[in-house]
Amino acid sequence: MKLDVDVLRYLSKDDFRVLTAVEMGMRNHEIVPSELIGRIASLKHGETYKVLKNLLKHKLVHHDSSKYDGFRLTYLGYDFLAIKTMVNRGVFTAVGRQIGVGKESDIFEVASEDGTVMAMKLHRLGRTSFRAVKSKRDYLRHRSSFNWLYLSRLAALKEFAFMKALEEHGFPVPNAVDCNRHCVVMSLIQGYPLVQVKQLQNPDTVFETIIGLVVRLAEHGLIHCDFNEFNIMIDDDEKVTMIDFPQMVSVSHRNAQMYFDRDIECIYKFFGKRFNLSFEEHSDDIDNSEVDPDESSRPSFSSITKTAGFLDKELAASGFTRKDEDEIQKFIEGDVEEDDLSHGEHDSELCQTNIKGFDSLHLNQEEPTSSCNEEDQVDENLQSSEAGQSGDP
Ligand code: ADP
Ligand code: MG
Structure with a gap:
């Protein structure tokens, strides 16, 4: 199976803005009210609705009107946000075939600009039943409800930190390359x-x-x-x-x-x-x-x-900071605060990778829109993850 990243190339800045707004809303809402998405994205009147329709068409969000009119991210939507960040950071420029389906992950080949092929693991912690996850995963203690985005992100962060620490201590593990949201990029093991x-x-x-x-x-x-x-x-x-x-x-x-x-x-x-x-x-x-x-x-x-x-x-030394620990602790105790975490990333010009079997990711580049103060605030949120590891719900 291939991850169809074709769509990713044609998504506009507004598409990502609204997708990010849905992600932000999901910190506190399983289904994010449309009105809240509109407020977070703060596009011109009517624009958010148009964009949501487009995202819906590409299955990046799911519409739910059972209780109220709202949306949530799909796995694919979350995948695209993480992949876009990785591409913007220059970690890889193309996505290839799926090489593994784990119990709680999908693994794909990805390639950097110079043609180095690596493995990208997308964590899917909500895929198994909550009961199964709960019994298996230590960090779910005391947690009565959960958000699969947050869990998957936490799993990725933990995996990345451990892989790095183990590598530094000479254990035979893949080389940990980068981590964002629920996505870990590592060296490809030939075997x-x-x-x-x-x-x-x-x-x-x-x-x-x-x-x-x-x-x-x-x-x-x-x-x-x-x-x-x-x-x-x-x-x-x-x-x-x-x-x-x-x-x-x-x-x-x-x-x-x-x-x-x-x-x-x-x-x-x-x-x-x-x-x-x-x-x-x-x-x-x-x-x-x-x-x-x-x-x-x-x-x-x-x-x-x-x-x-x-x-x-060792985990602290390899990037798993006290702050990350605190965040996880907060999550375990169930009181993640709105706006504790920042979101989004820069757009940037990307290079094409032409490798057989790989889909190159030349992302859409748009002129920045004019902004009022309120928009500036959101823009800050949307742009802050490029430098740091946060940017995740
Ligand atoms: P899960 O947590 O879902 O079990 P794994 O990390 O065990 O996921 O990966 C699932 C499968 O993907 C592995 O059994 C292996 O075949 C493949 N895989 C995972 N990581 C790599 C890697 N770095 N290089 C090559 N193949 C990998
Ligand atoms: Mg496994």
């Missing part, structure tokens, strides 16, 4: 998810490497929590790369031991089944009395010397 690998030259070595990673993560104060054959990539040289970090927790988490054991168990089970490695000390079929527990080589959580606090220090 396959372990689940697709039927044969290995050295299954023992790969197994030990992978188990070693779980242990080393714990030594650094972290547990992956979804460490399985879907989130481990293997290349032709049998080099291992781990991916997918939004659900990681600290070793001080109340269920840390259980998460650690589950990660280890997944790997043991998979290698036992797929590559016939035998781990007799853990077979359910044998009489436990025959096994000397001291001979068990399975890593135990309690015996690992863990450095808790990796989370705080």
Whole structure:
């Protein structure tokens, strides 16, 4: 499947202004009243309605009139806002084919101006049921309702920060390139998810490497929590790369031991089944009395010397700031304030990338409209994300 970014090229400044207004309104409204969108966008009378019709036609917003006349962003609308920001920042200039469909994400190839192909992960946290998300995602504690935009953004931010921190500590992870809204851009891993690998030259070595990673993560104060054959990539040289970090927790988490054991168990089970490695000390079929527990080589959580606090220090150092933490905390406690966050981005002239199979993103460039004071205020909002990482609800 391809993400149809054709439309993106022809969207006007007003289209993005109104799309951004819907995004801003969604901080406090699941469905944003049309009248509020009009006020935030502050276009000339009647213009907002025309633009909304256009956005609706391209499925960037969804109209709802069940309770009152209003709109919400669709995934596609949110995708376009994030993609536009990335393109304006010069991170990539073209979008290619979809390379992965995760439980809670879509992954596409993207290419920079010089032709470097990378991976773009668009988080879709609301895709699974809330109950499933709630049970899985640590940061949803205490939260009784949720906004999928905010959740997806939070997941992306967390993933980006962890990927960066892990990379800095020499873990085999993709190179974290950039993050905006629910979108993370990272290096493309040349390889396959372990689940697709039927044969290995050295299954023992790969197994030990992978188990070693779980242990080393714990030594650094972290547990992956979804460490399985879907989130481990293997290349032709049998080099291992781990991916997918939004659900990681600290070793001080109340269920840390259980998460650690589950990660280890997944790997043991998979290698036992797929590559016939035998781990007799853990077979359910044998009489436990025959096994000397001291001979068990399975890593135990309690015996690992863990450095808790990796989370705080290292994540802060790699861009996951105290402010971000506070925002997440605010979200968890359910009191995100209107206008706490700023939105939008600059328009800029973009270069074409001509790579086979990629859709180049030469965005529409329009003359700036004249503005009154009120518009200036919105313009400030619309332009502030270029320099910083905010700009997200
Ligand atoms: P989810 O959180 O939805 O499970 P993942 O991060 O695990 O998403 O990605 C889903 C799939 O996309 C992976 O199994 C893999 O096939 C592919 N993928 C993800 N990241 C990359 C990458 N950096 N390079 C190549 N393929 C990737
Ligand atoms: Mg995954």
